[in-house]
Amino acid sequence: MAETGQGAVAAPVKDERVKETSALRKALIRPELGAIVGTIAVFIFFILFAGDSGMFNAQGILNWSTVSAQFMIIAVGACMLMIAGEFDLSVGSMIGFAGMSIALIAVTLQWPVWIAILLTFALCVAIGALNGFIVVKTGLPSFIVTLAFLFILRGFTIFFPQLIERQTIIGGISDAAEGDWLAPMFGGKIAGPFFDWLASIGVIDVFERGTRAGQPIVDGIPMLIVWALVLVVVAHTILTRTQFGNWIFAAGGDAQAARYVGVPVNRVKILMFMFTAFCATVFATCQVIEFGSAGADRGLLKEFEAIIAVVIGGALLTGGYGSVVGAALGALIFGVVQQGLFFAGVESSLFRVFLGVILLFAVILNTYIRRIITGER
Amino acid sequence: MASFDHNPIVEMKGIEKHFGPIIALNGVSFDVRPGECHCLLGDNGAGKSTFIKTMSGVHKPTKGEILFEGRRMNFDSPRDAMEAGIATVYQDLAMIPLMSVTRNFWMGREPIKKIGPMKFMDFSTANAVTMEEMRKMGINLRSPDQAVGTLSGGERQTVAIARAVYFGAKVLILDEPTSALGVRQTANVLSTIDRVRKTGIGVVFITHNVRHALAVGDRFTVLNRGRTLGTAQRGQISPEELQDMMAGGQEMVELESSLGGTV
Known part of the structure; x- marks a missing residue:
């Protein structure tokens, strides 16, 4: 006993084979790194090449x-x-489906828009739960299960409006939403008086002619942006600061290890599928209320754009590691580049080339960062 | 050393477990007393894993009874067993490498701090306790934010053991904690087992390495083809006898003589 008992007790405070990590290197080891660098680079690029384009x-x-x-x-x-630890490839189809659901209920059935919105949220979140339920119960990869729903939902989104209205675009939602209490939560604007004030002191321009002459060009912050910021802050707080956040990391990091210490992995995963569906529905509702119409092709390829933004944000495709702030910056890079190419007068199809290239760089960088974190060689 | 006058914390009597037509366990009896290290030895396929999974609430026994502190228990889930005080440290599934030491340590039992109606994870408490508990086990962490992936295999086992001890385990089941480790790291884990035992926790040490078992074990039970072949006290059995019981006799003796010593 004695020979094994005491020998190893006094573990050395310093291990001569562990090099001190510099503060810089420590700062680099965070999921958002790539996205922060990318955001700065993108802004510098467009300030240089499109700074005077408005x-x-x-x-x-x-x-x-x-x-x-x-x-x-x-x-x-x-x-x-x-x-x-999961994917949802049905996000794009869900956006089309949710928009069409609101349009059919509000325009075709003539029900109040707020009922249409609430019913659609309930329906879509339930479909998200179904996605999650199938994934955790069958143990199939979420890639396959949600790929199935990509087609199922898109099919219904084209089928129902054709069956009922004999068209794939349904308009008239703006009229239906007139005076509704819930619709402005998605299609309205806030901080109007602040922008009036900004215009009055000359910080932003005002319309010089037309029916809105004298009003500021930008008359408020769209609710879409408010939703985005609120979702980012709430999700980031939950992920990094709460018990549930720890369970999310654990479920993606190693589901079996998490189960052994009592983390309700299945519940966590199903809830995350529901949250993804919720986000897709927020997107769809904002879009439908703003455009006043729903189209069967809305949301095409959005699932991949979402995944790319997340990966640029430093999340690992294998789960267990990532950052909401990083994903938000990834989305910002997207938005700035997509619109910036337009302002800079560059052919917009090059945006896709950019997407592919930046995705590749992000994944390579992430793999490198993961090696540093886990000490793999 | 071990206190044999104590009553067992956990007593398993005549446990059988069938998976369809397969009889994985065919009458296993085993007990652990406070402050002892009871080694469960067996070759691959002997039923060690099935047995500890039964003990830790993953499987329900087909026949036989489990007594916990003298009362009959029926664990429905690993969670139930954990609540009762049976903690299991699995070989590869102990830790999540991408998560920090603190996040791993508290996984499933995160400390909560309330700010108004909101419940947050109390990271200052969590970090302080983690550093302190790891220091007690002889590991000085650089920082509690350090990812578990940066620790060595032995250190990872130690984090898992420290976690179980901190959360009040009365019985600690270690599933082959040394099988993937080097010599030095194995010594570290064995000395951790020794330290844990001295606090009065009953340790169940599963291994197929006779030398590791003899280094810390107070009692030894050998499992072969789903049955226990009996329990021996420390000093009553030689390494060769243990090895023979595990492997099942004559053949092994011949093999060993051709190899020139105990494997």
């Missing part, structure tokens, strides 16, 4: 902020789900 006046900022906020809303959901 991209950075009030209207320009509103333009790319809105597009970024759209990406952000779905990226937040995809990020939480990916950290919990």
